[in-house]
Amino acid sequence: MGPDILDLLRRHVSVREYAPGDVPQEEWLQWIRAAQQASTDATGQLYSAIEVRDPDLRRRVAVLAGDQRHVHQAPRFLVVCLDVRRLRLLLEHRHERLGIRRGAALLFGITDAALFAQGLVVAAEAAGFGVCFVGGVQNHGPKLARELQLPEGVVPLWGLTFGRPAKPASPKPRVPTSSVLHVDQYHDLTDQELGDTFTVMAPATRSGDWVNPLRKYFAPAGVMDLREEDIWALLEQQGLGPGK
Amino acid sequence: MGPDILDLLRRHVSVREYAPGDVPQEEWLQWIRAAQQASTDATGQLYSAIEVRDPDLRRRVAVLAGDQRHVHQAPRFLVVCLDVRRLRLLLEHRHERLGIRRGAALLFGITDAALFAQGLVVAAEAAGFGVCFVGGVQNHGPKLARELQLPEGVVPLWGLTFGRPAKPASPKPRVPTSSVLHVDQYHDLTDQELGDTFTVMAPATRSGDWVNPLRKYFAPAGVMDLREEDIWALLEQQGLGPGK
Numbered sequence: 114m115g116p117d118i119l120d121l122l123r124r125h126v127s128v129r130e131y132a133p134g135d136v137p138q139e140e141w142l143q144w145i146r147a148a149q150q151a152s153t154d155a156t157g158q159l160y161s162a163i164e165v166r167d168p169d170l171r172r173r174v175a176v177l178a179g180d181q182r183h184v185h186q187a188p189r190f191l192v193v194c195l196d197v198r199r200l201r202l203l204l205e206h207r208h209e210r211l212g213i214r215r216g217a218a219l220l221f222g223i224t225d226a227a228l229f230a231q232g233l234v235v236a237a238e239a240a241g242f243g244v245c246f247v248g249g250v251q252n253h254g255p256k257l258a259r260e261l262q263l264p265e266g267v268v269p270l271w272g273l274t275f276g277r278p279a280k281p282a283s284p285k286p287r288v289p290t291s292s293v294l295h296v297d298q299y300h301d302l303t304d305q306e307l308g309d310t311f312t313v314m315a316p317a318t319r320s321g322d323w324v325n326p327l328r329k330y331f332a333p334a335g336v337m338d339l340r341e342e343d344i345w346a347l348l349e350q351q352g353l354g355p356g357k
Numbered sequence: 358m359g360p361d362i363l364d365l366l367r368r369h370v371s372v373r374e375y376a377p378g379d380v381p382q383e384e385w386l387q388w389i390r391a392a393q394q395a396s397t398d399a400t401g402q403l404y405s406a407i408e409v410r411d412p413d414l415r416r417r418v419a420v421l422a423g424d425q426r427h428v429h430q431a432p433r434f435l436v437v438c439l440d441v442r443r444l445r446l447l448l449e450h451r452h453e454r455l456g457i458r459r460g461a462a463l464l465f466g467i468t469d470a471a472l473f474a475q476g477l478v479v480a481a482e483a484a485g486f487g488v489c490f491v492g493g494v495q496n497h498g499p500k501l502a503r504e505l506q507l508p509e510g511v512v513p514l515w516g517l518t519f520g521r522p523a524k525p526a527s528p529k530p531r532v533p534t535s536s537v538l539h540v541d542q543y544h545d546l547t548d549q550e551l552g553d554t555f556t557v558m559a560p561a562t563r564s565g566d567w568v569n570p571l572r573k574y575f576a577p578a579g580v581m582d583l584r585e586e587d588i589w590a591l592l593e594q595q596g597l598g599p600g601k
Contacts, residue, residue: 118362118483122391122476145538147366149531151475154492154515155574155581156561158532163539170541199536199546200575206551207568212577216588219463220495220514221581227471229537231395232366234472235479239362248398251464263543270464271398287393288402292443293473294389297411299507302443307450317400324451330399331444333456337399337465344460 121238126284128243129183131276136189136242144240148232153225159218160226161196163261163269164189170260177257178272179249187274192250192257193230195222197353198266215353226270237275247272251340254347265352285317365482370528372487373427375520380433380486388484392476397469403462404470405440407505407513408433414504421501422516423493431518436494436501437474439466441597442510459597470514481519491516495584498591509596529561 136144145162153159165171174192175184184190197218201211213221234244250257250271258269288310292302302310314323330336348354380388389406397403409415418436419428428434441462445455457465478488494501494515502513532554536546546554558567574580592598 118365119387119391119480121362122480123394125394125396127396142534142538143363146531146534147363149534149537150367150369150528152369152371152478152488152490154490155570156529156558156567157571157575158537161537161539161543163541163543165541167541198543199532200571202546203551203554204568204571204576206548207555207571209568209572209576211575212579212582213575214582214585216585216592217495217581220467220588221492223464223467224471224515227468228475228478231472231475232479234396235476236363236366244396246396246398248465251461261543264545267543271468284394285400287390288443290386290390290393293393293402293405294386295405295407297407297409297414299405299407299442299505299511301508302446304450307447310447311451314400323400324448324453326399327401327444327448327451328453331401331455331457332448332453335456337461338456338458341458341460344464348460 121235124284125238126282127245128276128278128282129245130279131183131187131243132279134188134277136275140240141189144233144236147236148229151228151232153228154221157200157221158225159195159197159200159222160229161194161199161267163192163194165192173260174257177253177260178247179252181249183245183274184247184272187276189275191273192261192269193226193271193273194263195219195226195268195270196266197222198264201266215348218353223270230273233273241277242275243278245274247274251344254343255350258347258351263351268347268351268353286313289313365479368528369482370526371489372520372522372526373489374523375427375431375487376523378432378521380519384484385433388477388480391480392473395472395476397472398465401444401465402469403439403441403444403466404473405438405443405511407436407438409436417504418501421497421504422491423496425493427489427518428491428516431520433519435517436505436513437470437515437517438507439463439470439512439514440510441466442508445510459592462597467514474517477517485521486519487522489518491518495588498587499594502591502595507595512591512595512597530557533557
């Protein structure tokens with residue numbers, strides 16, 4: 114079994130074009146249940162997923178999340194959320210109070226949600242489906258949370274689309290393992306290695322130069338910088354403000 | 358292949374007791390490389406992992422992270438980190454600047470790190486190894502980051518131990534799928550469902566009452582609440598303070 118699963122992980126690619134065919138409901142619930150088995154600090158399970166099925170709601174959410182074709186068209190679309198609300202209700206049911214605040218909620222909640230999501234991705238891909246994460250959920254997070262009528266304690270993180278791949282695709286490159294894995298001490302890449310990394314990553318880009326997506330997303334006034342104010346506004350709106 | 362992988366996910370359990378036997382280095386690097394293939398917004402790959410091999414360093418880090426036996430003894434131990442430093446160096450190599458700030462760095466960096474980590478867990482388990490996440494890394498985050506000499510832009514999130522399981526173990530329960538998966542609209546659990554959830558989760562606890570770990574970790578003055586100040590101090594120390 115080992116090599117098959119390694120191979121499955123190594124072949125992962127984001128799938129944005131889908132062939133007809135929904136995920137059968139029973140199989141869908143099996144994936145979700147299997148993904149729930151992921152580790153979670155102190156059994157907290159600080160996440161929920163909103164499946165957006167209603168066509169009007171899907172259209173409005175897709176527009177807010179970047180108006181991408183695959184978010185409109187994917188057979189299944191989930192918005193994965195950090196969720197401390199369920200835990201609060203559970204504690205209150207037993208006459209206790211919730212004491213986790215926003216730093217720990219972010220760190221452990223995003224972790225729980227992502228461990229769950231990656232299990233879901235693996236389950237879907239093992240069954241021949243393709244997925245795509247939708248970071249655009251953070252482009253207008255406060256509006257999107259209101260559109261989904263998310264209550265206090267529930268914070269949308271990213272979307273996930275699911276469907277049968279319309280065509281085969283090759284995996285994109287990643288930075289060399291030696292720059293991700295450090296032994297006993299963090300090491301910076303040398304100038305030579307930094308240059309080599311751009312060469313390795315070039316095929317991940319349409320332009321052939323990795324600096325283009327990096328600049329677009331991660332430079333000042335880039336996509337991530339522009340998301341910043343809305344991320345804090347979203348946390349505040351959903352009850353994870355600075356006092357929490 | 359599908360059912361095997363679903364089964365692997367469903368059988369996941371945290372393993373804290375290890376039989377003798379290290380992970381062969383070549384296999385270890387294969388797991389890491391396969392895990393790197395996980396999705397990452399805008400190809401950013403905002404994470405690194407520090408493998409702690411030096412025995413003295415391991416001892417000091419294990420003590421700071423809760424002084425648990427398995428963290429001292431596991432054949433392999435990683436500290437997984439949010440990392441915007443590599444990206445900064447890459448951008449600067451091309452005469453660009455890093456513009457991502459701490460909200461987006463937390464949201465997308467923790468996500469990237471956790472998607473990577475869950476792939477690593479699946480790869481290790483597929484090969485017959487067991488893993489355990491170590492949230493105790495956040496008990497003294499600022500000290501632990503200094504012990505590991507982590508530079509600015511690198512924030513430790515949690516540890517991961519790896520080894521051959523000393524004995525078989527049964528998976529722990531999770532909350533019902535119906536309380537994690539919502540359709541179009543978030544729904545709160547009813548009083549009946551809240552009570553039922555405690556019944557379902559009882560076998561996850563030593564005491565037989567799930568409220569005990571929930572209170573210990575998530576109530577006011579619980580473990581998560583006590584981690585809060587150190588989480589923000591850690592972010593500040595590692596260059597992700599409020600101005601960033």
